[in-house]
Amino acid sequence: MRCDRCDNNAVYHRRYSGQKFCKDHFIGYFEEKVKRTIKNYGMIEPGERVGVALSGGKDSITALYLLNQLNDIELFAIAIDEGIEGYREKTLKTAREFCKENDIPLSIVSFAKSFGKTVDETSGKNACSFCGVLRRRLLNDKAKELKLEKLATGHNLDDETQAIMLNYVRGDLDRLYRLSNTKRSEKFVRRVKPLQEMPEKEVGLFAILNFDIDFSECPYASSSFRTGIRDFINDLEKDNPGIKFSIQRGYQKLMPYLDSYPRKDLKDCQLCGEPTSGDICKVCDLLKK
Numbered sequence: 498m499r500c501d502r503c504d505n506n507a508v509y510h511r512r513y514s515g516q517k518f519c520k521d522h523f524i525g526y527f528e529e530k531v532k533r534t535i536k537n538y539g540m541i542e543p544g545e546r547v548g549v550a551l552s553g554g555k556d557s558i559t560a561l562y563l564l565n566q567l568n569d570i571e572l573f574a575i576a577i578d579e580g581i582e583g584y585r586e587k588t589l590k591t592a593r594e595f596c597k598e599n600d601i602p603l604s605i606v607s608f609a610k611s612f613g614k615t616v617d618e619t620s621g622k623n624a625c626s627f628c629g630v631l632r633r634r635l636l637n638d639k640a641k642e643l644k645l646e647k648l649a650t651g652h653n654l655d656d657e658t659q660a661i662m663l664n665y666v667r668g669d670l671d672r673l674y675r676l677s678n679t680k681r682s683e684k685f686v687r688r689v690k691p692l693q694e695m696p697e698k699e700v701g702l703f704a705i706l707n708f709d710i711d712f713s714e715c716p717y718a719s720s721s722f723r724t725g726i727r728d729f730i731n732d733l734e735k736d737n738p739g740i741k742f743s744i745q746r747g748y749q750k751l752m753p754y755l756d757s758y759p760r761k762d763l764k765d766c767q768l769c770g771e772p773t774s775g776d777i778c779k780v781c782d783l784l785k786k
Contacts, residue, residue, distance in 0.1 A: 541570060543569040580609055591711060636648060
């Protein structure tokens with residue numbers, strides 16, 4: 498199998514377009530598309546202080562690597578240590594090494610020091626909910642401390658379509674709206690997703706071709722409802738190449754209508770003062786329980 502753009506052997510066949518890429522042309526295509534995504538969505542402006550939520554996995558390392566190519570921003574990395582034994586130690590080691598090699602400031606914030614409890618010390622059944630809520634809080638707190646204008650995450654196309662379908666299934670229009678509207682309060686640092694139009698398979702290949710990283714999955718991931726949604730979408734994609742893009746485009750067409758959906762105004766949490774739609778924010782509610 499030959500590359501469509503030269504006579505070299507292809508390393509990737511993109512089924513939804515039929516194109517074949519050699520290593521160099523795939524890397525070039527990938528980097529150019531991510532830069533175009535950043536520009537098209539107005540994600541980052543010159544001179545801004547930008548952070549990357551760095552787990553040490555393929556997605557966040559790729560996002561950090563590509564943003565580090567932008568010469569007109571100040572770049573920082575923020576890693577969260579949830580306390581997942583046998584997993585997080587390895588990814589944090591990768592994060593430290595990558596940031597040291599590329600001279601990127603890295604801040605590591607732990608659940609244990611911040612909340613007095615790790616993910617491993619919570620109920621396994623509710624670990625994902627506990628982890629997600631508290632991770633978002635710590636990332637936002639650190640981003641504000643660093644005076645960042647934007648916080649980039651490594652969410653890829655698969656992550657986006659899973660979140661869209663998950664909220665469709667649950668009928669949760671508020672969360673569906675919030676997927677693209679994270680700046681609902683001045684106390685929230687705006688989130689951006691440079692990889693949101695890149696399929697997970699392509700992100701993985703880019704990482705394999707450029708980095709030496711661990712592809713281990715969080716041990717709690719298989720127990721989440723989201724895993725079933727992921728498998729459902731992947732089954733659809735096998736017989737309908739490009740269906741993930743269709744899900745994303747359909748959601749984007751729906752967004753103007755979600756703007757008019759009635760939502761609760763945010764107010765300050767009675768315990769910590771952070772924005773919430775109720776009297777007590779989710780973080781404080783979880784910690785109380």
